[in-house]
Amino acid sequence: MILLRLTWKSLCNRKLTLMMMLMSISVSVLLLLGVDKIRQQAKDGFSSTVSSTDLIVGARSGQINLLLYSVFHIGNATNNISWSSYKAISDHKNVRWSIPLSLGDSHRGFRVLGTSSDYFEYYQYGKKNALSFTEGNAFNGLFDVVIGSEVAKKLGYQLGSSVIVTHGMGNASLMNHEDKPFKVAGVLAATGTPVDNTLLVSLEGIEAIHLDWKAGVKLPGVSVSAEEALNAKLQPKQITAFMLGLHSRISTFQLQRSINRYSKELLMAILPGLALQELWGMFSLFEKTLAAITGLVVFSGLVGLLTLLLSGLNERRREMAILRSVGARPIHILALLMLESLFVTLISILLGLVMLYLAIWLGAPVLQQEFGLHIGLEGLSLWQWQLIGMVTVAGFLVGLIPGYRAYKYSLADGMSIRL
Amino acid sequence: MKAVVKIDQLVFSWDGHLPCIQIPAFELSHAEALFIKGPSGSGKSTFLNLLGGVLMPSNGDVTVLGHRYDDLSSSALDRFRADHIGFIFQQFNLLPYLSVIENICLTCRFSARRRQRALAQFTTLELGAVDLLERLGLTDERLYKRSVIELSVGQQQRVSAARALLGAPEIIIADEPTSALDPKSREQFLDLLLSQCNEMGSALIFVSHDSSLQHHFHRILELSSHEDGGFSL
Numbered sequence: 001m002i003l004l005r006l007t008w009k010s011l012c013n014r015k016l017t018l019m020m021m022l023m024s025i026s027v028s029v030l031l032l033l034g035v036d037k038i039r040q041q042a043k044d045g046f047s048s049t050v051s052s053t054d055l056i057v058g059a060r061s062g063q064i065n066l067l068l069y070s071v072f073h074i075g076n077a078t079n080n081i082s083w084s085s086y087k088a089i090s091d092h093k094n095v096r097w098s099i100p101l102s103l104g105d106s107h108r109g110f111r112v113l114g115t116s117s118d119y120f121e122y123y124q125y126g127k128k129n130a131l132s133f134t135e136g137n138a139f140n141g142l143f144d145v146v147i148g149s150e151v152a153k154k155l156g157y158q159l160g161s162s163v164i165v166t167h168g169m170g171n172a173s174l175m176n177h178e179d180k181p182f183k184v185a186g187v188l189a190a191t192g193t194p195v196d197n198t199l200l201v202s203l204e205g206i207e208a209i210h211l212d213w214k215a216g217v218k219l220p221g222v223s224v225s226a227e228e229a230l231n232a233k234l235q236p237k238q239i240t241a242f243m244l245g246l247h248s249r250i251s252t253f254q255l256q257r258s259i260n261r262y263s264k265e266l267l268m269a270i271l272p273g274l275a276l277q278e279l280w281g282m283f284s285l286f287e288k289t290l291a292a293i294t295g296l297v298v299f300s301g302l303v304g305l306l307t308l309l310l311s312g313l314n315e316r317r318r319e320m321a322i323l324r325s326v327g328a329r330p331i332h333i334l335a336l337l338m339l340e341s342l343f344v345t346l347i348s349i350l351l352g353l354v355m356l357y358l359a360i361w362l363g364a365p366v367l368q369q370e371f372g373l374h375i376g377l378e379g380l381s382l383w384q385w386q387l388i389g390m391v392t393v394a395g396f397l398v399g400l401i402p403g404y405r406a407y408k409y410s411l412a413d414g415m416s417i418r419l
Numbered sequence: 420m421k422a423v424v425k426i427d428q429l430v431f432s433w434d435g436h437l438p439c440i441q442i443p444a445f446e447l448s449h450a451e452a453l454f455i456k457g458p459s460g461s462g463k464s465t466f467l468n469l470l471g472g473v474l475m476p477s478n479g480d481v482t483v484l485g486h487r488y489d490d491l492s493s494s495a496l497d498r499f500r501a502d503h504i505g506f507i508f509q510q511f512n513l514l515p516y517l518s519v520i521e522n523i524c525l526t527c528r529f530s531a532r533r534r535q536r537a538l539a540q541f542t543t544l545e546l547g548a549v550d551l552l553e554r555l556g557l558t559d560e561r562l563y564k565r566s567v568i569e570l571s572v573g574q575q576q577r578v579s580a581a582r583a584l585l586g587a588p589e590i591i592i593a594d595e596p597t598s599a600l601d602p603k604s605r606e607q608f609l610d611l612l613l614s615q616c617n618e619m620g621s622a623l624i625f626v627s628h629d630s631s632l633q634h635h636f637h638r639i640l641e642l643s644s645h646e647d648g649g650f651s652l
Contacts, residue, residue, distance in 0.1 A: 006514075
């Protein structure tokens, strides 16, 4: 008890050193936990880029490939799938809802996705969040387009802005569908998913701009005006992929098997959660690098603490000698130094936590609004508690080094008080 | 009366070189006030360190209260010292971050024996500290809760004396405790220290180069040059 009191009072007597020690450890604790929270959030956010979708179906290729083009709109499908296959599978009794996806066109570098209005009803991301509009609403007319938040911000589009779709992914203006411009009917709120970078139109709209096209080339001498297109029969013949929501999760694997064995066309169904996890696995290097960096930050914080403890030691020789003369044994001196570094570490961890939650509390609305990143004020994960435990033990052990030196000093100096 | 400290054929030298101190025979009786004088560099502090068991003699032995220091392990020696010896040094005896009262009680926090003795005498350590301060002439209660750095040197030395006396150790070792005081407060301090040692039944070994103080003491010894080199008592 007396040792605790002495440690505490002695620390309070050296306020400047104490503050510097607290700073060096609490900032590294803040970084350690902050980076881990962001890493965890990035992983969670990534793994829930799509949620409550049970299966994604596309032409047979690899699971990552299908995930990349259907969800992240990266790369291209090896093949399209026929409308009849889509109809047949989405009419299956276990299917609750289906969202067709048609990719291939773009607008100034952003992907244009042809889909149905079910997209706005059933597509979910994160913790089962539905899409919401900051302005306008879903597409109604043939030439309505809904834009993601990032598209709106980068291109400065508002409701009513005119959008000309480019054929393919190129930025070159060679093959624009300029005869049939779209009009912005709605702007989506930020989600932190690829939806933010997407323009959404109806399947019929995609069909309409390709009426006078064949195999990716505009038919020479044939021209269908926008007015004519409005009255044309716009039944899609092909789509790129589709998403399925099932009545019961239990039937997922059964349906997946039967889609994979579908006889009329080579199809593949994937479970998005599993595929996303596999894809995240590719970022393990990124995770390891982050962990290494924060590890180094903590290490340098501890080195800072050690430096301060050691440099203070010489000035404290008198204090140690006084303690020896009133009956403290060298082991008490060792304990005093170790307690000191333990105290500093514990207070620093508390401070670091306060700073962390303050930062989250202040920063969360901005992150949510600007990046669609959701970081909650929830408690620490088991791993984060373990990190704290490791820092505490490390801080305690750091005290061993000055403690041992002080122990040696006090044996050598004895009672004599050196000035 | 039985000797509190007994030294027999003691020789001390640093690293086996020429002897630094030789003490053929030395005894200190119960409650005796002993003055040891010697010029600076005559090994006064070395002698005190030998008495306190901080240094071990090269030859001969030190026996305190019937315990031979040779027979005690270093941690047992630490405990023994905390239980039976009070120290007063020249200056800067006190921890600046503790109050006057806390500084005085410190010895009793590290020694259970002295704590029990102090409690038997005063019921609480704080009361004991106040009582000793009053007897040593520090009656202003406002001083007690203050930080020790606000005290004058003379006041600080009285606080150190109170700390050495609390729990009534058998031996008080004082190493030039008055050298930083002016002549008037020097006499006053010495009077108070001696009367309190007498009352507590503690033997006092007082080391100083200032022989003007020696008339206060029962016995006077001098560390003088020895023909083999070094000093002897």
